[in-house]
Amino acid sequence: MTGRVGARRLAVLAAVPLLGVVPPVGAAARADGPGPSGHKGEHGPQGKGKGQGHKGKGKGRARPAPHRKPVKQQKKARSVRLHTSGPGQAVLPGRTYDWPFAVTAKGPGKAGRAVVRATLPKSLEFVSGRRDCAVSGWTVECDLGAVRPGETVAGTIRAKVARRARPGEALRIPATATWRGQRAAASFPVVRVARTADLVLEKTAPATARAGAPISYRLKVANRGPAAAENVFVHASGPVRLLVGNAACVPEQRGFVCGVGSLRPGETRTLRFKVLPAGNVRTGRVLVYGSRVTSSTIDPHPGNNSATVRTRMTAKKGPAKKGPVKKSPVKKGHAEQAGGKKHAPKQAQAGAPQSKRAAQK
Template sequence: MIRTLKGRGLVLLTAAPLLGVVPMAAGASAAGPGAGEGHHGAASKPPPRPRAHAKPAHKPTKHKPKPTKHKPTKHKAHGEQAAAVTLRTTGPGKSVIPGRTYEWTFKVTAKGPKKSGKAVFRTTLPKSLAFVSGEKDCASEGRQVECDLGTLKKGGTAAGAIKAKVSRRAEPGAKVSVRGTVTWGKARATRRFPAVRVARTADLAISKAAPTTARAGAKIPYAMKVRNLGPSTAENVTVESAGPIKIVGRDTACIARGRGYVCSVGSLRKGESRTLHLKAEPSGNVRAGAVVRSSWTVVSPTTDLNEGNNRTTARTRITKRR
């Protein structure tokens, strides 16, 4: 006998474990065996799976929040200090020569907001410079230089200068850069002086070989030796002559200019030398006993550290003819 229990919309068969029958829907007939057999196929089917929720036709739009722009906070104190004092600088030019002294000048302007304050200028010189002196109460300790500019009122200015000597060992062509800093109270300003370079220099020297006497009408031989003692190459070296002589022969190294001659030597490296061999005769009629005097000077566009050895003079006395 098969019992059926109806509850909560389902027909439960007590003999289901024995017959292998699954629960039936409440709407199905379970009155008798015929009805059960007639719907056996439908009763054996598993219940339909619940439908999944349908996906929305349109995906929901994701609204990204716009980043909030935060304006930087202005620190008035810092801005005021940055503009509270200014520093202007000037240098000695484009190049400096080893062994010589030059001046670096500066000007300080107090702009506020303070009414007044103590102004001090400071700098550290490079190894190629040595402090010599300074204006506005300047003192040095080693390579550090400090200048007391006194008390400046708002709108006031103070000018100063420092003098420094270029080392003789400064490398030719090296860049010399000096940076200065001024303080006015708690305000500060820093600025570099215009950069300069160590000039390429040479030391040219000239020596002569000329006879002390020459017979009237004879040609006078000259030998002019030019040397470069360094430290750099001397470019476009020339020898200039002046005096009552006329260079003769086919020497193309010398050309007439004004009342003298210009003789080309060319460039000379450090330690290099070159000798000009010339022949000349006195200009005009020169009597016996007269002294023919001519000067010879070596020049170059390259800066010469010692011009004391750049000139020589030849003196030749004219004697009677045989």
């Protein structure tokens, strides 16, 4: 069987040129001459046909992928950041406040020295600082020491608001931070000087008063500034009842309150009124009567906003009693002479001229 099959295959191959049958693709690839695309092929196991990996001039060849250079990983740049904070409210002249800050370092490498510099306005006086701070003129310099990459170091600048600071003045503090050649600028939050008014209350009253009788009081309210005092009121408390006054006063739980209005810096207002002590304030007791002044404007010195007076109650003045009338002593002779003349009988008096006539006769 094997010999017959081989003989048939040889017969078929021999008849191929005569029948015009196209030889198999594999056989054509091995032969010299035009290839399937019309170009000459090359001797060898591989030709220049379509889809081959070697270079050729035929259309539809696959181009090799372009060569890409490996991307180098970029190094992280060094940087520094400055964080600032402030009191968060209006500041009062003469008071001391803190301005906190923090420095954050970023980047590769070793630790480096970090420094913070801040410029204070003339209305702030440097007091102290945390993290080795010193002042030169109006510039404060804080040395934070060696700071490692990724580390955050905090500090504080403490300063006092000058008494000469103007009400409503805005306090601005610019600052910078440096670390390993890097620099960052930031300003502390703007804070304003509060509008303040120093109110002073003075009160006068008599040292003694009769129980049950009205007592006169005088109140003087003064504003020492530096700003105007708004919505000023005087509150009086004590066991008394208001009788008359020259201000708008209304009763309170234990006394009354009088509206004063607004006071400009250096202005003074005087209140005069009379009160009647309560019935339990009897003779011999001391009437304690206090007052205080308030305002919607901040008063940095509340110690002089109150005044208290004391009045001792004395006995009531009763009606004057009439004493016995004392007669002056009279001499006896004079009394008899006066009495003889006054009480002489009419007959004797009438007879006196008769006797005189008789004598004349």
